[in-house]
Amino acid sequence: MQPALVSPASASFLGIPAVFIYILIPLIGIGVFAYIMRRRIEPLLKAAPDHRFTRYPERVRAVLKIWLAQWRHPRYLLAGILHIVVFFGFLTLAARSTQLVILGFVDGFSLPGFGGAFGHFYSAAKDYAGTAVFGSAVILAVRRLAFKPARYDVPERYGKDHTPEAILVLGLICTLLVSESLFDASLVAAQAAAGQPAHWLPPLTLGWFFRHLLAGASTAALQGIHLAAYTIHDLTFFFFLCFLPMGKHFHVITSIFNVFFMRLDHGNVKPVRHGVDESKLDELKSFGVKTFEDFTWKHMLDFYSCADCGRCSDRCPANRVKRPLSPRFISIKARDCCFKLYPLWGRTQEESKALIGSIYSEDEIWSCTTCGACEQECPLGIEYIDKMVDLRRGMVDEGMVPQSLQKPLSALEKRGNPWGKLEKKRVDWIAGVGEGCRVKLFEKGEAAETLYFVDSITSYDDRMQKVAQATARILCAAGVDFGVLGKDEKDSGHEVRRFGEEMLFQTLKEQNTEAIKAAEVKRIVTADPHAYNALEKDYSGLPPVQHISEVIVDAVRSGRLTLTPGDNGSKTYTYHDPCYLGRHNALYDLPRQAIDAIPGIRRAEMTGDCRDRSFCCGGGGLMLFYEPEEEQRMGVVRVKMAQEAGADVIITACPFCLVNIEDAIKVAGLEGRMEAIDLCELIDRHIQR
């Protein structure tokens, strides 16, 4: 039986067998793509090392969850669902596209395993998938053009709008789907017209629509459409492939790798240079990231992988209060810079310029509070905190540190606290603990099972000393045998490290480690999440570290601590998740359980802005000294969120949050109507004594 239409592999144009063209298109396409990829890989080979060829089971799990299951996408519901449709559509259609390309030179080709029943099932599945992707692409284009979600905006200082690229790609996707469907539909229509058994097109798919549309067409027209659709599909497919590495759609290729190699831990900071031990840091000629090649290869892969979705910046507190930082553009500016340094055609630029002063500004890099909201959100596993820290290390090494930070750094070096207060005054707060609770001092040679690590702000700040006193009273009430290091305690150095002053951090760490080891305790307890995170993630070889909320919940459960009823529900409380307790250490439930242990307390959630979507109060440690350019304080935004949740009292579990939120209440003019309290203070008030 004569086929209803001449197939692409058997066709000829002007006497030339079309097979030649259909072999040539993939050959050129793959050749160009290989060349582009070789250029794109070049900077990665010159980059700083990054040890990511480790922990394969966890990495595979990350790929299955975050890449394949698109875990983070529904956090932005509409865009997320549309992306999931497109993603699975692409995965499904990949086999069909491969088959189509080969059909150009192997007549009747079908992929191994795609014959028989599975072939029929797949054929229907890919038709529905293609139709769903087409529908999604149309909705996405309308959304881009008509509704213009704010997070896609490109502020003038960051360059041109990215909409044309997005629309071009959506156009390419639609072209692929329409041409693929027309290729099928024209054949089916011709088969039907010739009275041959026609291939079945599932109802309501693109192909099905086109077949009905083409029902009356002549065989010649159908033949023309059949071959034209094939050729357009072939050309578009390879154009699209080569276009991907030009911009934000590179993620179609890189995402699986980027997720595989993504950061698996939270709260930690990368070493100055992978493979260089902390004791050998002095031997390094340069610290941190100064030029593009100082980034690690994974950080470069991050730049390639950014899909420009704007979720990071949408959740970034610095961006929200109009500090000069938008994480999305940290990636996009670096990618643009990379494409300039390593152009597709022409020579690689010999000398890489300093990044600060060319693509990034000093204030931009100091604006980050390292809260981690961006990393929590990124559907592609792009990281920012380590880049910020590395860029800061580079600035510190070059002496580029704002005057507002130089004073506290110098004081930390000399006195072990950012205010330059006397070491012996570190224990002044103990005088206010009150009777019936004695705080032991390891510096005086006393012994205890537990070390309460107070850290600088809680030791020295008048207001925060009340938190230290409350913490001590809780420990006493819970029957914990504890002591403090006193003048031997130095600042944990948590922000010193995150502000890029690695050597000062190392010094503080050594001093604290020595003092802690000398105290010979079984565990460490702290009420400061920054100290908690430092001791847990930045230090090593210490006894186990617990946050006070863990001690409270434990003591309540075991009956050692009994809490009295609250204020009969006259006030509504809300809990603010500190970044370094929540996002960086996943301690979301313990503080809530501690609060809920107070009988009759009424607690509301800042829905949408709590737990891993908590909004940073403004930053801790050295960030208290930094004077950022901003339109309003992060704390004020946060306090308004609490107000909207119907709260009268914001409970936090971090001294820096308390400073920022108490200030913000005043700035927002809510004094008297809203108050802030530390978790320890709240529990202390309700201890049954």
Place this chain on the structure above:
Amino acid sequence: MEILVCVKRVPDSAENEIEVKGDGSDIKRDDLVYSVNEWDNYAVEEAIQIVDRSGGSVTVVTIGSEDSEEVVRREMAMGANNGLMLVDPAFEGSDGRGIAAILKAAVQKGTYDLVLCGAQADDGAAQVGGMLAALLDWPYASLVNKIEVQDGKKIKIGREIEGGNQEINEIELPCVLSIQTGINEPRYVGIRGIRKVASVEIPVLNAAALGVDAAAVGKAGARVKRLDYFVPQAGAGAEMLQGSTDEIAAKLIDLLKAKGGLK
């Protein structure tokens, strides 16, 4: 341009709680931490920037004990090319003129086009720069907050005048300038920077090596002698407002309104 910057190691008032000894001879020094005098740090930064723009070298000099080495190293970590320490027991207790005389000898040991001092020291009297210029018979400008190098013979300098006014002068080289804070933004020096210059040799000169008459400087040669040192009693003219921040603010507003300061 060859630049000499005079620096001093002082107890940092921001990182110490300064207490005066009972006998009024000095402050209590047991629990002090020291740093480079803030004004001097600006002077070093300015010198480094001048050399970055127009070539030459920066030498940092200090008078004091072996302890002063830390501040010289810190300034060398900033980018000063050379250090110089003037150490002699005979220098102890010098008055301003004595310090200027010792520095004069150091200046004459080298070939400097420009000598920079801080406008004053945390624990000083803002006199050394002027005296040094006079002893050298060089031109002098004080409270300089802007330096523009023109040619090898002259520079243009800006001076801060009371009330926020600015004056621009031309001054012949060699000269002495005392530097005001705010002239630049001094770069940060961390532990890493200091370790990098930890093994650089710093020459130490004593009175003999400098050719300074030991009797003319130090305690013996001082013609200004400190008689007493104390914290003045709070005057009766001051009214301390009491209460919470809000109450204090409210009282202050009332007072200002009452005296016509606020309309």
